[in-house]
Amino acid sequence: MIAMHASAPQYDVVIVGGGPGGATAGMVLARAGKKVVILEKTKFPRFHIGESFLPRNFPLIQELGLEEEFKKLPHVPKLGAEFGMGDDFNSSRFTFRIGLLPGSPTFNIERAVFDEMLLNAAKKSGAEVRENVLVRQIVRMRDGDVAVMTDQGEITGKYLFDASGQSTLVGKHLGTRHPHKSKHLKRIAYYQHFEGVKRLAGEEEGHPAIFMSEEGWFWVIPINDKVTSIGLVMDAEIAKSLGVPANQILQWGIARCPVVRDRCANATGPEKNDVIADFSYMCKPYAGDGYFLLGDAAAFMDPIFSSGATLAMMGANEAAGRIIDVLDGKMSPATARKKYIKLVEGSTSIFFGLIRDYYTHSFRELFLNGQGPLNVHGAVISILAGQVFPKPAWALRWRLWFFRLCMLVNRFYPLVPKRKMFSLREQQVPTETPDAEADLASIGT
Ligand SMILES: Cc1cc2nc3c(=O)[nH]c(=O)nc-3n(C[C@H](O)[C@H](O)[C@H](O)COP(=O)(O)OP(=O)(O)OC[C@H]3O[C@@H](n4cnc5c(N)ncnc54)[C@H](O)[C@@H]3O)c2cc1C
Incomplete structure (x- = not known):
């Protein structure tokens, strides 16, 4: 049953958040002639972590007609990936070409420029984009009648798309945000951008690298000609027990990881790292009376396989398509929800499983x-x-x-050669400077 409020809703769809999920949905809805507003609390371009994309993302960019715009942005082609232990200089490398199903090359990119390109594309498609508008709370949510309160007053629509990322506006409102059960997925990420990081040669240059240790894993991702994003994702309990200030844990880790230290021998970058919680969670159901949850507002997964932004955009495309069907009277809201939930469950659960593995x-x-x-x-x-x-x-x-x-x-029964787990805590820092502050000097900051 579609509820109607006293005055007609201002918009067909109100979208909270202008990241990849919100911008993709806004673009698709506006192109279908729907009246849509994107409410974004920041002013783009804004920093965001998450700079490596899955091959499945590139065909989506083509389907959305954004290939030309995308190619103008500084980025690094990604043809495969590199995995290894933190002390093993013979890492494993693979290209997506050897996948069982054909996959396209993809890219690494600075999110500030990529997300801005998507939000501008939504604007050009006819979506109303309102930056510097914070959604404070949800006033009501029913099929055909939703309202949110912003710092600039109330905004109404027929449907609400929550694309607020880790803010999980609807999940918190409904109390449906639950951490993932696995203890392995309570993690914290310490990260920073560096210049002068050594890269692989030729077509391997854009391979994001993952170097593993008992305490956590590093990512090393070239994102444009000069800049490389480096992060260390650590078990939250272990990180707390180190006694190293949170904003120096990345440097602490690099100084103890032979492979990353070698890549950073001539690197320059800020002395302190940024920190973000990396606790996997889900806000089920992913759609309900009056709302759809997109991207990280639905579920956040450990970023080991760089899946977040692609899943956000693929899901947003699907949610927008189903709501267009509903608004055009071709599908009931219940069927739209069912189809959307099936898509998000199917794609996220296989990744959650692989992450656990x-x-x-x-x-x-x-x-x-x-x-x-x-x-x-x-x-x-x-x-x-x-x-x-x-x-x-x-x-x-x-x-x-x-x-x-x-x-x-x-x-x-070993099927492949055994590998010893590498531990950062067991490593000696190879200089006469054992404290964290001095470690900074050893990586050239
Ligand atoms: C350490 C780490 C590494 C990652 N690495 C990768 C990677 O390599 N590849 C990858 O694909 N993904 C990665 N991710 C995940 C990726 O960043 C996210 O999955 C992706 O950004 C999700 O897009 P989104 O549109 O759902 O949310 P977001 O990109 O977070 O966008 C949400 C937007 O909503 C706005 N907002 C929030 N609350 C409000 C409010 N109340 N009112 C108005 N606006 C609001 C925010 O300002 C933001 O712009 C990583 C994540 C982490 C934590």
């Missing part, structure tokens, strides 16, 4: 080995490329199950 040593041993029977590695790479929409193909799913069986067997 990644935090087991057996997965890392098999994955770093780089090959296996029945093209299981090709299947895992295709999933990591984002070939999971509308749902992962059978050819990928059964190989993933087989891979998991191998993980189990490998724990008791």
